[in-house]
Amino acid sequence: LDNEYDVVVIGAGPGGSVAARNLARFGYKTLLLEKRERIGYPVRCGEASTNLADLETYGPIDEDCIETIINGLFIYGPDGVNIEVPKPNMGLMLNRLKFDPWLAHLAANDGVEVVTCARATSVSEVQGDCRIVCVSLGQGDGNGKVTETSTQEIRAKMVVGADGVESQIGRMVGLKSGQLPNLTCTGVDIEVKGLLTKPDYLTFWQGHDFINDGYIWSFPKQRSDVTNFGAGFIVPNKPGPNIYEVTLEWLEKLFPGAKINHTVGGLVPVSGFLKQYTLDRFALVGDAAHHTNPLTGGGIAAAMRAGRFCAQRVDEGFKAHDLSQKFLQGYEKHCYSYFGRMHDFELKFRKFLLALNKPDQIELYKVLQGFALSGYKKRAFLKTPIQTTKYLYRFLKFKG
Ligand code: FAD
Incomplete structure (x- = not known):
């Protein structure tokens, strides 16, 4: 040097x-x-990232770095209200x-x-x-x-x-x-053998009792034939459940018998x-x-x-x-x-979502679901004007 x-x-x-x-x-x-x-x-x-065109603005990207072209999202919301968002080439799964x-x-x-x-x-x-x-x-x-x-x-x-x-x-x-705490999220990522969910989608679980202040993800790495299954939770002010054990429990519940390669954990600043x-x-x-x-x-x-x-x-x-x-x-x-x-x-928006009570969260998910089903057409979104206005108003007033 x-x-x-x-x-x-x-x-x-x-x-x-x-x-x-x-x-x-x-x-x-x-x-x-x-x-x-x-x-x-x-x-x-978790290795999910922006799309190739965006990454290539930083220089050529070796194809070995790319695991999957992501063509959409699937969110398992509360009370069975699920949201699918098809979006070709929206992102990539990288191999970091x-x-x-x-x-x-x-x-x-x-x-x-x-x-x-x-x-x-x-x-x-x-x-x-x-x-x-x-x-x-x-x-x-x-x-x-x-x-x-x-x-x-x-x-x-x-x-x-x-x-x-x-x-x-x-x-x-x-x-x-x-x-x-409260400004930091702890994340656990478990690499599991095989592709657990839709191979070209990022899949999430949010709004369930077990993850009220975070979400679970399943991100497929096609090239390596593995899935990054993980969870991110806001770090609680007081001792709470062990995030690793909770993530493992949910892996076993959703995908019984899943074979684990290895696990990593870390912090994410979300302030x-x-x-x-x-x-x-x-x-x-x-x-x-x-x-x-x-x-x-x-x-x-x-x-x-x-x-x-x-x-x-x-x-x-x-x-x-x-x-x-x-x-x-x-x-x-x-x-x-x-x-x-x-x-x-x-x-x-995160604070707002987490501050809503359960029935309201479900209602909001229904509004978002309708919006997604309409292919994000504003007119279709406004077909539920009462609910939409209610949530927009509450969001704008939200001081959290
Ligand atoms: P880093 O990638 O952390 O790089 C910092 C580097 O600095 C490290 O290599 C470290 O060794 C080095 N370093 C530290 N101290 C010193 C020192 N004193 N001297 C020399 N070197 C030093 N982001 C996404 O976009 N998609 C995801 O799916 C995703 N999933 C995640 C899952 C988990 C469990 C976690 C913890 C994070 C996740 N993230 C995700 C966040 C993402 O990993 C980070 O935002 C990203 O790596 C930040 O890049 P960076 O260059 O700022 O820092």
């Missing part, structure tokens, strides 16, 4: 790799640090064991220095025209365990923290990027964006900035989008000789107008 870079990006998830690649393409000397031995491993994700390294590979091809077994341990205050990043460099044992072999201090004119949901980097520099995630010569990207969708918990596409927007603003900042927080705020504003406002709406 050199001792000086234009930009150091911390974390080689989708957000970090996209940010780093774009920065290198703008011509900046960029270092991408990843603490793990193997990028993308272990996968802690291949996708995350692929994005880092694209970054490396464009000139980023990608280093694994390299954990950022601290980021200093601004000193002159840079921040100092301390890095613990190590050796992997081939099984994911990394042993430190040396440390190094690196000067960076700009630091991007893309270190995921458990982000320490943001806190190190004084941002409020911690996790709070909506952090209030502030830029400082002088510093920005957070992706889960670290809570860019995740607060309704669905999806964060792959959001992290990539933020990575691109961050790189654009940093490039403008370099050109204007201004990497102050005031200038970098332009990145926060761009993210907010592009997808943050929508996330605020979705956050409100």
Whole structure:
């Protein structure tokens, strides 16, 4: 490693790799640090993502990364009110064991220095025209365990923290990027042999007693002939049922005898964006900035989008000789107008849905079901004007 870079990006998830690649393409000397031995491993994700056309705006996507083309959604709602939403090419099931390294590979091809077994341990205050990043460099044992072999201090004119949901980097520099119950969702994903549900659909269970504050998913990975079966629940304020056991129970109930390959778990920030995630010569990207969708918990596409927007603003900042927080705020504003406002709406909708009593939830599902059956035709939606108006009114008045 050199001792000086234009930009150091911390974390080689989708957000970090996209940010780093774009920065290198703008011509900046960029270092991408990843603490793990193997990028993308272990996968802690349901792997459902945006469609190919959207992903390809970030560069070519190797076909090995793609498991399934998703052509619709099926939701098992409360009291047997189910919703089917056919939508050809609406998304993809990825194989993140291949996708995350692929994005880092694209970054490396464009000139980023990608280093694994390299954990950022601290980021200093601004000193002159840079921040100092301390890095613990190590050796992997081939099984994911990394042993430190040396440390190094690196000067960076700009630091991007893309270190995921458990982000320490943001806190190190004084941002409020911690996790709070009720604002965080715990997710469990169980990889099961074979395809459990419709092979080109994402299937969900929501609004049932067992998952009042979350949902269960079944996502088919056709190429590997496995299903990601999982659940996401809001972290309760007080000790609640063990999410892993609940998910297992439901797997057994819905698909008796399902054969489990392995299980992963993790946190998802579902609070909506952090209030502030830029400082002088510093920005957070992706889960670290809570860019995740607060309704669905999806964060792959959001992290990539933020990575691109961050790189654009940093490039403008370099050109204007201004990497102050005031200038970098332009990145926060761009993210907010592009997808943050929508996330605020979705956050409100989630809270509204969870605050409804059971009969109202069922009624709302019926309204949505009618809307879906009509193929989202506004006129058909308005055929139930009383119910629709009632829910729209209650939603607009909802203060939660
Ligand atoms: P990450 O992918 O978390 O990458 C952060 C990287 O930073 C990691 O590689 C980490 O090792 C590295 N790192 C951390 N600290 C340091 C350090 N100090 N130094 C160097 N490296 C560091 N999203 C979807 O879109 N679809 C889904 O189906 C979906 N399902 C999910 C299911 C579960 C159970 C969970 C937990 C999450 C799920 N998500 C899903 C969310 C999705 O995984 C994240 O939103 C996404 O990975 C965020 O990308 P990122 O680049 O911000 O962070």
